[in-house]
Amino acid sequence: MGIETEHGRIRVLPKFNERSKLLKGIENYRFAILEANPKTFVVPNHWDADAVLFVAQGRGTLSLVRKGKRNSFNIRRGDVIKVCAGTTAYLINRDDNEKLLIAKLLRPVSTPGHFEHFFGPGGRQNPESFYSAFSSEILEAALNTRKDRLQRLFGQPREGVIIRASEEQIRVMSQHEEGGIWPFGGESKGSVNIYKQRPLRSNQYGQFYQVDESNYKQLEDLDISINFANITEGGMVGPIYNSRATKIAVVVQGEGYFEMACPHLASKFTSSHETRIGSSYQKVRSKLRRGMVLVIPPGHPFVGVTSTNQNLQIVGFNVNARDNEIVPLAGRNNVMSQLEREALELGFGLPAREVEQIFRSQQEEFFFQGPGGRQSGRAAA
């Protein structure tokens, strides 16, 4: 799926609902990862999908043509950029050594769960220009140009969607500011860097950043937010759950593992679609390593744990993000510590004092010392 060339590749994940009926709620979203080698150019094209881009690695320059204007701006690790459907976009990796890595969540505007790339620049093939699809007399009339000239323009095969650019071409196309000015909606910026936001959560075990409609207005109509979690070596995040957002997450650095409580996974979609109450939870457990994509539905408690001597970094695209609450199930302000004593007593069948002691032992919030780090030290309550 996607393309694979000597200068880079674009991978488009299969439709989510082909993996699990549980993911039907996000069936109209697609996820893609673009990887461009140093000193390369990604040919201008537009898509029939709205997209949110996250620069996971590298330094590039992105150009967007919309409403008769071009906006070019330098992008780098941590940048979040919205690209509206139908915008002509192109890109250079302006770094000498590092690959440019961009994760992309797409929401098709026409056929649900399906989108296409449309290349204007191109030739007879690789990529073909969409101009080539029109009759010769149509193009001659529309462009007011002779047939031989058009033949020369659209008649040659090209070298691919991601191609080498010269030092000089890179230099000229890199002369832009970071962030850029969003030329289409007034004062707002073309991109926002997630690392420049104040972290929502931060302690010695990790930091958690968010870009949403409040700090990047372009996300308003998409109902999407983007998170970045940096879990310090030896740390863990959660257990937490999202109250309404479905999180599509990709590991950008490090290794570790993930656990999620999932109500009776196996039998979930029986023919009668029955909803059972008070049934059992299955532990979903997965290793985490660079490039892995996870989908975490709302309501489902989960944790992420580092497993090597390296930070674990995860980018999450949250679909259905408005009014989402991240609900803590351990640590300061966890939801159990909000229950009155009688509810704890009745709910757990133990004296309230005993339950309270357990849910108040952890003083940290959101990020904790992981299981590996605890074995050697610290007395537990």
Next chain:
Amino acid sequence: MGIETEHGRIRVLPKFNERSKLLKGIENYRFAILEANPKTFVVPNHWDADAVLFVAQGRGTLSLVRKGKRNSFNIRRGDVIKVCAGTTAYLINRDDNEKLLIAKLLRPVSTPGHFEHFFGPGGRQNPESFYSAFSSEILEAALNTRKDRLQRLFGQPREGVIIRASEEQIRVMSQHEEGGIWPFGGESKGSVNIYKQRPLRSNQYGQFYQVDESNYKQLEDLDISINFANITEGGMVGPIYNSRATKIAVVVQGEGYFEMACPHLASKFTSSHETRIGSSYQKVRSKLRRGMVLVIPPGHPFVGVTSTNQNLQIVGFNVNARDNEIVPLAGRNNVMSQLEREALELGFGLPAREVEQIFRSQQEEFFFQGPGGRQSGRAAA
């Protein structure tokens, strides 16, 4: 479907679209009824669905934990309460004798038409706590607690989702005001009582109340309204139709019957999905008795009639409620009386005067004397 225990039960209706393709428009909604015996406790849990609750009978105390705060408030017959997806909720029936009955419309936020209950408090089973799904070392680290303590907390089987509470527990947990303060959105209340609203329609044959986004702001993003119709003994409601809302109604008291005009029901979904114009209407007729659930699509004219010496009371959840108009087909201001004389003449093929006389004979509005009551008395026009 749902659970059945000695202290109460929760029934979840099958997905609407499994009953009829006509109901595909509300396939992402589910309907549930909770019934808790006197002096019982419903264990804290959250759902991956937004919900609107209507207290059909009894007196209870509801606690909602959201955004790090708990809001507990006394609820009683007629209360309407919105519960956002992911909110931890628990409940007592604080009455000594009466069952607590709550009707619930749910809109799943993740998998369309499917939702789950997630129990934090619980044990090894009945209900299982979702904490149990995590590895032991994860829980120890997250809660900063020793394994043996966690084993004691989550390792025992529990007694069910609805359990007995002691007099003392009920007493302590009932010390809240009615209505409560909604702690999450500023000034607005946690619940609204439908009987305290000014009735939209009222005469000797019945009263009709409504709670919508205008008198309960929490409903704004759900596009749902709730109606309560009390049809006096011997009375009837309609014929009317809803211009855009689909009504999911449950009979909470009394008996009677229901008629609805439905365009060519049998052949409605032929393989060619053809839309025929000017075709025939089928009479859909059904008895009404306590606990029955009806679905009435928009555009479809219907009536409800009492049949015993008791009032007939029906609660309706209206999906797609914004800008809905209830269109009267008989009585004062009925839609036929708005037509000009020439249109009546051409439409009915009779002199306008004759048609007008018929559509202006009924002086009441919305609720009328039913067919039973008319036999003995009153001359018809």
Next chain:
Amino acid sequence: MGIETEHGRIRVLPKFNERSKLLKGIENYRFAILEANPKTFVVPNHWDADAVLFVAQGRGTLSLVRKGKRNSFNIRRGDVIKVCAGTTAYLINRDDNEKLLIAKLLRPVSTPGHFEHFFGPGGRQNPESFYSAFSSEILEAALNTRKDRLQRLFGQPREGVIIRASEEQIRVMSQHEEGGIWPFGGESKGSVNIYKQRPLRSNQYGQFYQVDESNYKQLEDLDISINFANITEGGMVGPIYNSRATKIAVVVQGEGYFEMACPHLASKFTSSHETRIGSSYQKVRSKLRRGMVLVIPPGHPFVGVTSTNQNLQIVGFNVNARDNEIVPLAGRNNVMSQLEREALELGFGLPAREVEQIFRSQQEEFFFQGPGGRQSGRAAA
């Protein structure tokens, strides 16, 4: 599909997604065309769908009953009218000679992609009145009228949905102003005439008009706009693409042809739903003649060309219209002329100067001299 009578006909197009999986994105919309002979009356009825009407030909009077009020207003060629779901509507063709032609986009409010007509006026059949579906005792009680009178009113067969009206009936029912006053939403008008708007594009080869939420507020909640393109004899429109709207277009006058670039049409929906990048485009080509309906998805470049000595006139209903941009691929301000020189060079594999020359040769915008007109004259660049 629809009805066919001696006085006119109503054609309802099959569901879009039955024609192509590509059209799944507009599966909840339906398209219909009403044709009423001179001096006829269309019987009052309501639908379970919101609708936008465009008067393609003729002069009529439309009556809408909503919220207890009737609004009657004269309509004519170019008028755009929104009719809310559940509104009782009726219509006369008040012209002596010309047929009244109305194109109608419907968005069902209940069952996706399915709607019904509900006739109040009517009889035992042709059309049947929905009142007939109710039990006799119900109607007697609701209308407070004797059975024999109701039998007379609803018991006779009628003459059809579109029937002849007398000179006198037409005269009385035509005494209304054009545009009318929208009685339901305050100051706004019942209809807007598209020809009275300032054209968005205009030159010697054509004019392009639009009605959207900015000049007709009633369209706000439907996210629909209406276009009218008049392509002068010998002219053409495009190549252009819509950034997010899907256009449902109907030819109302003239002949010509249409070309569209469509990414690998044949293999588009393979079992693996793969998204290929940089693949080929297929030319979709179709003759255009009066009454033909086209669907143009967003992102897809297309052109329309006149082929006779007559103007080609096309009405388009745009679904998903908000923030749609019409992107020009030829002529002044075409998207290729916005690219920087290095991007043109890399994208087309030719010197920038040569590419720029081609994309800057056409001085017109949107509408151009078509291929037919060029053969005889004008030197190409």
